[in-house]
Amino acid sequence: MGQVTVRVGGYSHPVSCEDGQEAHLVALAGEVDKRVSSIKAMGGGQFNEPRLLLLGALLLADEVHDLKVALAQARAGQPVAEPTADPRLAERIARIADRIEGIAQTLDRA
Numbered sequence: 001m002g003q004v005t006v007r008v009g010g011y012s013h014p015v016s017c018e019d020g021q022e023a024h025l026v027a028l029a030g031e032v033d034k035r036v037s038s039i040k041a042m043g044g045g046q047f048n049e050p051r052l053l054l055l056g057a058l059l060l061a062d063e064v065h066d067l068k069v070a071l072a073q074a075r076a077g078q079p080v081a082e083p084t085a086d087p088r089l090a091e092r093i094a095r096i097a098d099r100i101e102g103i104a105q106t107l108d109r110a
Contacts, residue, residue: 009036009052035059042090051097058093 002022005014006029017025035056039047044055070080086092 006033008033009040009049009056011049032056032060039090039094044090044094047094054097055090055093058097059089062089062093 002017002019002025003014004017004022004025005012006026007013008029013029015025015029032053033056036052039052039055039059044052047055073080
């Protein structure tokens with residue numbers, strides 16, 4: 001079994017993978033790191049590591065969603081619109097994460 005150490009958001013993480021998948025895993029971690037870095041650049045530097053990783057995962061999930069919609073449209077023969085970058089996306093995701101954390105805290109107290 002292969003093992004690599006990836007850096008995301010300035011934090012190191014040892015991760016195991018199938019032999020031969022090390023470079024792929026490093027590339028995937030690089031994609032996550034890009035999202036985390038963009039969150040930090042937009043004023044999210046005060047967030048702790050779990051929060052940064054959550055927000056980075058939400059950005060990636062949003063991109064995957066857009067790609068799935070575009071793929072479904074292409075398969076249906078519909079024109080696929082070019083995605084447009086939303087400069088306030090990190091802020092929106094941070095607000096959503098705040099609400100999720102508030103709900104989780106309420107459930108923890110119950």
